[in-house]
Amino acid sequence: xxxxxxxxxxxxxxxTVPDPQIVNPxxxxxxxxxxxxxxxxxxxYDAVIPGLMPGDILGHEFMGRVVxxxxxxxxxxGDRVVVPFTISCGACFFCQQQQFSxxxxxxxxxxxxxxxxxxxxxxxxxxxxxxxxxxxPGGQAEYVRVPFSDVGPIVIPEGPSDEEVLxxxxxxxxxxxxxxxxxxxxxxxxxxxxxxxxxxxxIQSALLMGAGQVIAIDHYPHRLDLxxxxxxxxxxxxxxxxxxxxxxxxxxxxxxxxxxAVGMESHGFSPDALMDALKQKVGIGADNVHAxxxxxxxxxxxxxxxxxxxxxxxxxxxxxxxxxxxxxxxRTGQTHVQRYxxxxxxxxxxxxxxxxxxxxxxxxxxxxxxxxxxxxxxxDEWTKVVLKPxxxxxx
Amino acid sequence: xxxxxxxxxxxxxxxxxxxxxGLAASAILKTGPKRPPxxxxxxxxxxxxxxxxxxxxxxxxxxxxxxxxxxxWRKPDHLTDFMExxxxxxxxxxxxxxxxxxxxxxxxVETRLVEDRENEALAWxxxxxxxxDIEAKVQLRDAPVGRGTEVEAHIAWRPRAGxxxxxxxxxxxxxxxxxxxxELKRLKMLLETGEIATSSNRKAD
Numbered sequence: 001x002x003x004x005x006x007x008x009x010x011x012x013x014x015x016t017v018p019d020p021q022i023v024n025p026x027x028x029x030x031x032x033x034x035x036x037x038x039x040x041x042x043x044x045y046d047a048v049i050p051g052l053m054p055g056d057i058l059g060h061e062f063m064g065r066v067v068x069x070x071x072x073x074x075x076x077x078g079d080r081v082v083v084p085f086t087i088s089c090g091a092c093f094f095c096q097q098q099q100f101s102x103x104x105x106x107x108x109x110x111x112x113x114x115x116x117x118x119x120x121x122x123x124x125x126x127x128x129x130x131x132x133x134x135x136x137p138g139g140q141a142e143y144v145r146v147p148f149s150d151v152g153p154i155v156i157p158e159g160p161s162d163e164e165v166l167x168x169x170x171x172x173x174x175x176x177x178x179x180x181x182x183x184x185x186x187x188x189x190x191x192x193x194x195x196x197x198x199x200x201x202x203i204q205s206a207l208l209m210g211a212g213q214v215i216a217i218d219h220y221p222h223r224l225d226l227x228x229x230x231x232x233x234x235x236x237x238x239x240x241x242x243x244x245x246x247x248x249x250x251x252x253x254x255x256x257x258x259x260x261a262v263g264m265e266s267h268g269f270s271p272d273a274l275m276d277a278l279k280q281k282v283g284i285g286a287d288n289v290h291a292x293x294x295x296x297x298x299x300x301x302x303x304x305x306x307x308x309x310x311x312x313x314x315x316x317x318x319x320x321x322x323x324x325x326x327x328x329x330x331r332t333g334q335t336h337v338q339r340y341x342x343x344x345x346x347x348x349x350x351x352x353x354x355x356x357x358x359x360x361x362x363x364x365x366x367x368x369x370x371x372x373x374x375x376x377x378x379x380d381e382w383t384k385v386v387l388k389p390x391x392x393x394x395x
Numbered sequence: 396x397x398x399x400x401x402x403x404x405x406x407x408x409x410x411x412x413x414x415x416x417g418l419a420a421s422a423i424l425k426t427g428p429k430r431p432p433x434x435x436x437x438x439x440x441x442x443x444x445x446x447x448x449x450x451x452x453x454x455x456x457x458x459x460x461x462x463x464x465x466x467x468w469r470k471p472d473h474l475t476d477f478m479e480x481x482x483x484x485x486x487x488x489x490x491x492x493x494x495x496x497x498x499x500x501x502x503x504v505e506t507r508l509v510e511d512r513e514n515e516a517l518a519w520x521x522x523x524x525x526x527x528d529i530e531a532k533v534q535l536r537d538a539p540v541g542r543g544t545e546v547e548a549h550i551a552w553r554p555r556a557g558x559x560x561x562x563x564x565x566x567x568x569x570x571x572x573x574x575x576x577x578e579l580k581r582l583k584m585l586l587e588t589g590e591i592a593t594s595s596n597r598k599a600d
Contacts, residue, residue: 021597024590072589089588091458093542108592109580113573125592136594145596148588 002389003057003141004368009047010376012058012369020137020145025072028149030081034162035062035139037368037375037385038170039196039263040310044129045372048264049312051114051130060085060127061169062139063162066149074150081153083146084337085170087125087136090151100124101334106148107134118313123334140368142389154341157349163386164348167197167355173340175201175261178308179209181331182257187212191246191255191298192232193291195223197358197384198308199261203232204353206259215249217242220380226358246298254300262291263309289315296322307332358384366393438549445551451572452549455579459586461514461535461544467582468517468533477581477591480574491519504529528553548579 005015020029038061043049063082066075075081088100095103103124107115112122115132125147128138137144146153156165175198184190190211192199195218203214207230216227217235224234235245246255292307296319299305305328323330347353360383363371371385438450457464467473471484471491482501483494489508494501505525510518510532518532529552536545550571584591 018597023593023595023598026588026590089584089592091587092583093456093458096458105584105588106592108594109577109584111594112580125594131594134592134594137596147592 001142002365003137004059004365004387005054006044006052006056006058007054010045010373012045012372014366014368015055017055017057017141020143022068022070023145024147025070026148026150027070028066028073028075028146028153029068030062030064030083030139030144030146030153031067032062032064032139032142032144032365032389034064034166035059035141035365035387035389036166036169036171037061037140037371037387039198040129041372042376043264043310043312045376049130049310051132051135053131053135056128056131056135057137057141058128059138059140059144060129061166061171062127062144063156063166063169064139064144066153067143069149072150075153075155079153080156080158082156082165082168082341083127083139083144084152084154084168084173084341085127085129086152086334086337087127087134087147088151088338089148090338094124095151095338098336098339100336100338101126102336111135126334140365140387142365152338154345156345160349161356162388163356163359165345165355166386167201168337168341168344168348170335170337171197172201172344172353172355173337174198174308174335175203176205176340176344177333177335178202178259178261178306179205179211181304181306181308181333182206182259183304183329183331184209184211184257186210188256189213189215189250189253190257190259191215191217191295192227192259192261193217193295194261194263194309195220195227195234196261196379199259200226200230200358201355202259202261202306202308203227203230206257207231208347208352213249215246215255222380223383226383229357242294243298250300254298255303256300257304257306258295258299259306260292260295260309264289264311264313289318293317293319296328299326299328302327304328305330308335359386361385362391363387364391364393364395365389448551448553449571450549450551451575452547453572453576453579454545454547455583456538456542456545457583457586458543461537463586464535464544464546464582465514465517469511477585478578479581480578490522502526506531546579546582548575550575 001019002014003017004012006012041058044052066077066079069075086101087106088095088103089105092104101124106125107122111131111134115122123133125134125136127136154168179202184206188211190206192202192214195216203216206214214232215235216232217237218224219236219238224236228234235242295305360381363385365387368387374382375385438452472486474484475481480496482496485492491506493504504527505522506519507522509520510516514535516534520530521528529550531550534547538545581591
């Protein structure tokens, strides 16, 4: 089959690789009809997330048709499914608590060592991501092997287009959980850093949850415009003092809740240095925590801090004093996608949530490297790229 | 020229002081006042000696009843289904021979069941004349509310090759501590999900 593979910093290629097979009884094989490039794929593209290997197939936002099932899969051939990016067994203590991204049983045993060293515990397996989360081949391909296919995939009724439901795989539930983690109360002032897809979905979710005012912070005019269209007020940090503006726009109190939908950005650490440091059990370099630092300073006393943005390492100059003295609460984590699938599918089918507004480009799978280059380099216009293996190259 | 001559003894003195202070500090730490025992399992102690034995152990919580886990260990023929470091198990009454994969080839360890408390504990000890002096024990406890069973496994063994051999084994990925932990995680996966997770896209040939 054809698949988008990672070969190093800013080097992704479409290669011919062996087709996946049913390996375990609960597996299914999905033929991909649509897959997207995610902001966290850009962290891989920039090589700031450790534990990728040349030849790894990327992609963790995907959907398609079931073409083969293992004996314990509950899916049927021909089912149309969206697949959560988190791989979860459904049976362990964490899955039972609906903390699906903390699943104990989906990250292969031998891949857990690095995470235990770096984080104390290993998280669930993820598609198309670091080998610290299993190194599972991803869905920017013609086919993908889906483990625990009786737990993750959501069967989609005929009717809605792929583009209307594709983002149930990651960014929609991620934006939703970001708002839920901010514990939004009716009338709240909410500030969101980053108007990428997750930030935009967090804005939409916060408003649905009853926020009185959502203030979006970014510097790309087009992205700020999308936020404005969703009903947010916007701050362009290139022209405005953010902290001062947030105080003025919240009656001198500060936002009740803040959401960091930026994450570690591109000034991270190189993977080779990181892996070496990891082996030596010493410091592993510093994530860029600028947005989070601002959020902690801006949020009102006793306020809530939600972090959907991705971080991988350690933070320098983290304002621990502001966190403690102001009595803040922090909630974060990789998304427990399966927890939200049903409810969010329902809201899409009911027309309460539109997910298609942020798609800027549709490309064939063969053109995926172009998609990466532009999603990375032209962030203002390229807000979201959907890849379609069935589409002709160059169209 | 003159400077160099005076600097050398100074450097030596600094070095001697530093080394001396280090030795003194370690001596104080080693012979420091005796502390009352704490509640932690002995194998997590900071000391490294356990009467000439190496000790490794690990606890996992498995969402399965104690009886099911007890049965698996009581009839260990099928442990090779999930234990990657175990090449074969031969059972004859109370005697069990464990054929362990090591970087130096297969190591057959003959043991005898020395403790058997139904749904609570099992222990095996190497027999007289076995290739290695070892004891292995599995203990089962109910986990808090509905979490299943806490499975605690530990082994104590007298290393064949001394400290150098242990480090060599660690470098070759044969560290019993890590291997034991990984085997228990595989057991948990098998009992909780019916399979062992792999990110391989193809069946092994």
